[in-house]
Amino acid sequence: MELTFKPYRIECSHPFGLSRSTHDFYDIIYIYLEREGNIGRGEAAPSNHYGESFESCLRVLETIPSSMVDFEHFQDFKSHVEPLTSGIKSLNAALSMAFFDLKGKQDKKSIYDKYGYSGNVTCPTSFTIALGDLQNISEKIDEAESYSILKIKLGSDSDRDIINEIRKLTDKTIRVDANEGWTLEQAKDMCSWLASKNVELIEQPLKADQLHLMKELKNESPLPLIADENCIDLSDIPKLVDSFHGINIKLMKCGWCDEVPKMIRLAKKFELKVMLGCMVESSVGITAMGQFASEADYLDLDGNLLIKNDPYLGIQINGGVPLLPIGSGLGLSLNMRGESAGLK
Ligand SMILES: [Mg+2]
The missing domain is CATH 3.30.390.10 (Enolase-like, N-terminal domain)
Structure with a gap:
């Protein structure tokens, strides 16, 4: 080859x-x-x-x-x-x-088939609204119209303003990702406050090197806490059981594709919830992770939806739910942009 x-x-x-x-x-x-x-x-x-x-x-x-x-x-x-x-x-x-x-x-054969998964995805994906100007929030909420769950990036000086502004515009389910942006005290405060704002879960409230503080937060938080920066690969999972309610698995963190089903299995064994996530990526990476999507509790597969020059066609969104392409392998095809960029 x-x-x-x-x-x-x-x-x-x-x-x-x-x-x-x-x-x-x-x-x-x-x-x-x-x-x-x-x-x-x-x-x-x-x-x-x-x-x-x-x-x-x-x-x-x-x-x-x-x-x-x-x-x-x-x-x-x-x-x-x-x-x-x-x-x-x-x-x-x-x-x-x-x-x-x-x-x-x-x-x-499709890849999900090889792993004995159904490929029938029923979980909707969240759609991310990243940190930016508060004035642009209403435009971003409009763009997210076809998605039932919003993932809101926080960890800024105006976190409450952002949530209050969004709540004036929509009552959709929100998932919050603090990307390590809070101290323990801020996190305790925000977890309680966000619980009254139709927030479903909180991702990575504290810095990854503060795992020792997460146990205290888990005991107090009314909302489920999901490890992202704290969960790189399979070897991290046992360390997270007392500190988080679930993990966010990403191909770019764990590496080899066959690590994903292993991580899903181990997380379920420890009764941790499974989120499948991504970086900002095109349809190639997202469609690869989509192969495992039937096994997830939460999906955050929107990297390709946040870019304007995706050169491939792969996973599509149907009513907010990722739909895997028909075809063997990943089922990808090159679009016109990809062809003119000289991609294969
Ligand atoms: Mg995250």
Whole structure:
């Protein structure tokens, strides 16, 4: 099989503001594995927050020989590429997506089928409203009309103003993501206050290195608490049981696609709720995570909905619920924008 890759800049529809940063665009890399006329696609959306960068992904990719043995089994492919990727999780995610997409096409099977999942997604996805000017909130609420759940980024100086402003405009269910933006005292205060505002859950209230304080917050919070920055991969899950009610799994954090079903299984064993999430990504990464969506308690698969130049067609939204494309592998196709950008 032949490995190639192509960088691409995804542009945000609105500046994407979190408690720690704001972005107008993200640089990602598409990875392609080709064999006998079939193509497998993957996407690396590296996150600076987890010590990864677009530049380091490119540097590593340039050292991987493009011509590879035609691996039949994922474990053999993984053993071959794992020593070559310097532990970059987004790269591992992209390589594994491309492998499963290619294999699925060769075997004429979808990826969810391979894992024994139904592919019938019933959970609606939330739609994110990032931090930004309060004046733009009504425009963003209008844009989110077809979504039944809003995910609101907080962790700013005007958190209550943001929620009060949104509540003047809509009574839709809200999920709050503080992205580590609160102290323990602020978090206690906000958890109680938000519980009276039709808020369903709170993601990552405290800094990831303050896990020792989370147990106290969990004991007091009337709302479920979901670990994001505290939950990178499978090895984190046992440490979170006393401190959170659930975990947010993302391919770009955990790396290999086959880590996702393992994390889902372990979380359920510990009676933790499962959210499947994403970075700001295009339809390639979102459709890959969508393969596992039938198993989730909460979906936050909106990365591709927050950008204005997605070059692929994959998962579609039907009544706020992600609908997987028909077709083997990931079922992706290139759109006109992708074709003119010279993507595969
Ligand atoms: Mg989060």
